Amino acid sequence: MPERILVVLPFYGGSLPVGRYCVSALRDNGCLVDVFEAPQFYGGLEAFKSLKVRQDRLDFLENSFLGLVGDALLAQVERFQPDLVLCMAQAPISRKVLKRLRHEGVATAMWFVEDYRLFTYWRAFAPLYDFFAVIQKEPFLSELRDIGVENALYLPLAALPQMHRPLRNSASGLLSNENSENSEVLGEADRLRFGADFSFMGAGYPNRRLAFRRLAALAAQNELDFRIWGTEWENEPQLEKHLRLKGVRIGSEDTVRIFNAAKINLNLHSSVRPEASVSRGDFVNPRTFEIAACGAFQLVDERDLLPELFAADELATFSSLDELTEKIGYYLSRPEERNRIARLGRERVLSDHTYQQRMKTLLGFIRERKPGWPPSLNAEATEQGGGWPADLPPELRTGLEKLRLELQLPPSPDFDSMIAALRSRSGKLDSLECSLLFLDEWKKQYSR
């Protein structure tokens, strides 16, 4: 019986795609996954702002709404009966809900994919999680221990190979808008649209604005194509001509095209301190893994935790703006070297830094720290034959195997797992799906 994991997504933000990657990876790992789709509730929350009421009224309305969202989450927990509720940073799960889940014996975990120095609110809720995974080490882990978090785990970010992948260069050389519709090909149109000598994809943090003003000058002097993609670049006249698509949010698929199309991907970790463009912080951002997984080349600023994740020949790094400008010139003229580093970087991600591996690590940690987890696995022994009726005819077995593959379940799933996966799916039922749900209800009715 696979582990049943309920992933709680945030309403929006950077941890939202990470949450979706976790869902995909958990399913790849054979877990039974359901998702609390908080983004679907976000419109309701936003609507309160149109009321133009006093701040205290707005606070009241927003808190009431968040309470309701918490109730919705509890209802989903009740229906899905997860072994683990895995929350991404900023997930709409209140302390009250966390206490309730603890009281009911439902294990909870958060993957706090934020900089703890910036997002200090972790102190308020971290002790209420059974497991707390973070992307930084000391002194964060000690500080967590000091406030009573017993099961903290360093879990760096990663890439999802089926999303972050190399795209084939189209041989046709024709301009065609169809290129974007073929998700595995980077055509001429894509190269024109997304390509650059060097580009950056991300939000306009103060340190990046400062650094990129200098790179804009470099591009002008050397007639290089420098492009910026992403949000929060307003009121930056020097960078305006480099900003593409008017600073709209870029989806994951186009991000992959941008990474694939650029000769050099700039990867400058964010910092709110503009005086230090290259901040030399500790954690490694998701972009590092994603660009590498695409087999694309990047120049990334040095980070304390980077050397243990990538060897020196797997990534090209810089430690100052001077070094960055110098290396842009160096690598632009050395495509073979770029390709070699990119290839090694990709191999390293595939061997050590995928979301599939991260989720294995997380669940392994939970298993080690919480004897008897997951409870559904232990329940397996109580029901013979995985809860399936005996003597099913061959044609039905064939249909069930086809359905198992569609539902991305591991081989020989138990009856309850298949039912849970079916219930999480949307759309009209076919005769076998309908019959399985019917049998599930039938068993419940007649086992009373």
Added chain:
Amino acid sequence: MSDYLVIQLARIGDLVQSKRLLLTLERLGRVHLALDRGLLDLAALLYPRAVLHPLRAHAGNAGGDSSPAATLTDNTAAFAELGRQNFAAVYNLNRSPLALAISGLFPPETVHGYRLDNGQPLCSNWSRLAARWTANRQSSPLNLVDFWAFFHPQVHEVVKPEEVNPQACAKNPFGREHALGVVLAGREARRSLPVDYLAACLEVLFTTRKGPRLLLLGGKSEQEAARKLCRRLKPATLQRVEDLSGKTSLRDLHEVLQGLDLVVTPDTGAMHLAAHLGTPVFATFLSSAWAWETGPYGMGHQIWQAWPPQPGCAPCLESAPCPHAVACLAPFADPLWLDRLANTNSDASSPSGLIELSSRLDALGVTYAEVNEVRTNEPGSGFARIQAARLAKRALVGEYLGLPAAGISKTPLPPEDLALAADALFDEADWMLPDYRVRSC
């Protein structure tokens, strides 16, 4: 020709009570009925024009192998057949999880009543309205037959109440011999008269009706009750008894019922079958049985409805223990009741705690009116108040369906009664959110 599907997985009584809806749909096209395979024979008699889709819904009632494997195998084939049809509309009459699962086979927008929409159970505003009126069952405004009939949204197409069942009248195909059917127990034992009470009642009916044959009806599980009843009957009465308990199939029961002068019964499937056939019903309703919800449909039926001995006590939930030692049974042992049965033409009132009702039809469907003045002098009985509340709710339900008010109440109803009924029936979300809003039911 359009095809319509009705999903009715419940027992005999509910199958019969789906009749008004099925008759309505039969006028519009071809009707398909998904039902438990144990009721296949009976359904063929009830609805000879319907295409029947038997399913393995009830363990032990499915006939033959009722294992999970057989359930999965046979139902998959049956659902494949249902899925191949292109139904203009599907009427899912029960919110049971079994029926909800089947509704998932069809595009959600084609399903009336209770449906599964992308895995989310939903119910229509009409069903939610009913859930609200059943929160106070004493003043329930609608019979189940009519509630299901109005699952069909085009109200003007719903067959008229008088077209559902024939006017009940005594039959005697056994030559000049009159015969009474006696239905023993029922699935819910607490709402049936114990054999002592039933024996006393039968003796009176036997005498007043000049010694008709008494046919004891029931399944195998009622055979013991039949033996006990026989031991309590007088020899002359016993001589006229024919014990058919455990000896009749549903098809046999159908045949027997249509030849009777009268059927003495609690609230049972056999009672609804008798009403379907136009055989007069003499029904005893107590405990969980409530005439205005599941009384016999059509004109010419008589019901003895126990009135709650404690305020708010009845109708109760049969499965919950009774904290009042089934006090609603007491009036059926009252000599006054037996006197009333013996002297039907006198103006003797019924005993306290018992209301004699006869069936009536109005624009909405069947309802029940008290035959004699109801003794409401007991403190807290409040029968008049409940009747007023029911009438007001019935008027509002009629208005909701677009039926003329005069067809439900000849005189204008007090505005305060209507206001109270509106408060009880309607919910803000009814007019704020679309029908079939996302809501678990």
